[in-house]
Amino acid sequence: MSDKPLPTDLELTALDPIFREHPHDRLDWLRTEDPVYLEAALGRLFLTRFEDMRAVLADRSLSRDPRKAPDTPRRRALMGDMPPEAFEPSMLSLDDPDHKRLRGLVSQAFNQRSVDSWRPRIRAIAEALLRALTDRGSFDVIAEFAAPLPIIVIAEMLGVDPADMPQFKRWSDARAQIFNPVRSPEQTVELRAAGQGLNDYFARAIDTRHGRCGDDLISMLVAAEETGNRLSAREIIVTCNLLLIAGNLTTTDLIGNGVLALLRHPDQLAKLCAHPELMPNAVEEMLRYDPPVVQTGRFPLEPREIAGRKVHAGQTMTCSLLAAGHDPARHSNPHDFDIERADTTHLAFGGGAHYCLGAPLARAEAQIAIATLFERFPRLRLVPQHAVEHKRAPSFNGLEALWVHAV
Numbered sequence: 338m339s340d341k342p343l344p345t346d347l348e349l350t351a352l353d354p355i356f357r358e359h360p361h362d363r364l365d366w367l368r369t370e371d372p373v374y375l376e377a378a379l380g381r382l383f384l385t386r387f388e389d390m391r392a393v394l395a396d397r398s399l400s401r402d403p404r405k406a407p408d409t410p411r412r413r414a415l416m417g418d419m420p421p422e423a424f425e426p427s428m429l430s431l432d433d434p435d436h437k438r439l440r441g442l443v444s445q446a447f448n449q450r451s452v453d454s455w456r457p458r459i460r461a462i463a464e465a466l467l468r469a470l471t472d473r474g475s476f477d478v479i480a481e482f483a484a485p486l487p488i489i490v491i492a493e494m495l496g497v498d499p500a501d502m503p504q505f506k507r508w509s510d511a512r513a514q515i516f517n518p519v520r521s522p523e524q525t526v527e528l529r530a531a532g533q534g535l536n537d538y539f540a541r542a543i544d545t546r547h548g549r550c551g552d553d554l555i556s557m558l559v560a561a562e563e564t565g566n567r568l569s570a571r572e573i574i575v576t577c578n579l580l581l582i583a584g585n586l587t588t589t590d591l592i593g594n595g596v597l598a599l600l601r602h603p604d605q606l607a608k609l610c611a612h613p614e615l616m617p618n619a620v621e622e623m624l625r626y627d628p629p630v631v632q633t634g635r636f637p638l639e640p641r642e643i644a645g646r647k648v649h650a651g652q653t654m655t656c657s658l659l660a661a662g663h664d665p666a667r668h669s670n671p672h673d674f675d676i677e678r679a680d681t682t683h684l685a686f687g688g689g690a691h692y693c694l695g696a697p698l699a700r701a702e703a704q705i706a707i708a709t710l711f712e713r714f715p716r717l718r719l720v721p722q723h724a725v726e727h728k729r730a731p732s733f734n735g736l737e738a739l740w741v742h743a744v
């Protein structure tokens with residue numbers, strides 16, 4: 338091993354300014370020097386090889402339920418400092434059989450067929466957002482387009498009344514602070530109020546649907562509750578919150594990171610404009626090249642060996658999804674952005690039992706959003722005075738703002 342000092346936990350997240358700008362310097366180095374790296378402060382293993390991560394994510398005997406992990410500060414942070422009996426896990430923090438039951442109840446709404454039926458509506462929402470920007474000259478792609486689009490789509494899928502949409506959007510925006518570890522005390526107050534507001538809103542929505550179900554997502558969950566499908570009202574609320582939290586910021590970041598990659602690679606943008614049929618592959622390449630979720634984890638319930646290393650029961654294995662897409666053992670020239678890449682296999686949506694439920698929706702939204710943006714504004718370019726600034730969230734990778742000239 339070289340005598341370069343090993344990075345600390347913090348230095349492997351976007352909280353560190355150098356990592357934020359150039360994550361692959363450290364990730365490539367770790368992959369070569371210590372691909373199953375023990376981070377001293379958190380005691381977790383940090384994985385940087387594609388194949389190791391694919392195997393860990395696919396392994397259904399590994400857990401994601403923090404209540405089964407040893408009582409550490411990290412576990413308490415994951416559980417919002419709640420005692421285990423007060424913690425209300427979503428499917429993301431459950432193992433089977435509860436995980437399977439909850440996921441099974443909503444999975445139909447997110448399958449390819451359902452998502453395809455939403456495509457015309459997603460396009461209409463994207464076009465309406467862009468129409469409002471027509472005479473603006475320059476604008477922030479994130480605030481004006483990439484952020485509102487997924488919120489409006491999921492709100493409509495859930496069946497939020499159009500009259501409630503402005504309030505719903507305000508709550509969803511405030512909830513985004515949940516991933517900001519350096520939020521101000523005022524933002525924390527707003528975050529809590531928004532959480533309460535959304536919970537009350539969903540509770541009322543559930544009440545109004547009893548006996549009067551429509552074809553929206555909340556109705557679907559209420560119908561499952563009524564047919565005795567072992568789903569409580571509380572679980573419906575937790576699931577609705579998960580859909581908002583898991584789907585909005587991530588899709589915003591995919592659109593933002595994708596638009597930035599195209600603007601920084603004008604040859605790729607020109608190719609995409611000339612061959613719009615390349616869009617699905619281009620979005621997969623965006624997910625590989627600059628994924629919105631940079632890490633996810635699993636831990637074993639019994640001691641075992643993984644990737645040649647002994648792992649204790651409860652010891653987290655952190656999969657660096659950012660490193661996975663840039664492993665030269667999997668992809669040639671991994672740091673190149675190539676929308677025609679033949680093998681775009683990535684782990685940006687995780688894997689195994691918890692593979693992202695919203696992947697078809699996220700793909701559809703990103704494909705439509707990016708296509709409509711460049712169709713309406715073919716001369717789009719970065720505003721040079723505005724530096725591109727990355728978010729400071731440890732598990733997420735996106736932009737605070739993306740200022741463009743449209744004319």
Ligand code: HEM
Nearest residue numbers: 428429583584587588591633686687688691693694695699
């Ligand atoms: C580009 C956008 C998105 C990315 C990069 C993304 C990424 C991920 C990742 C990495 C996981 C965890 C997988 C694991 O640990 O194996 C996940 C889980 C999940 N995602 Fe997404 N996601 C995106 C969009 C969405 C959308 C639009 C929705 C729904 C509206 C959604 C709903 C979920 C749900 C419900 C889970 C938990 C699945 C389970 O535990 O079984 N995601 N996502």
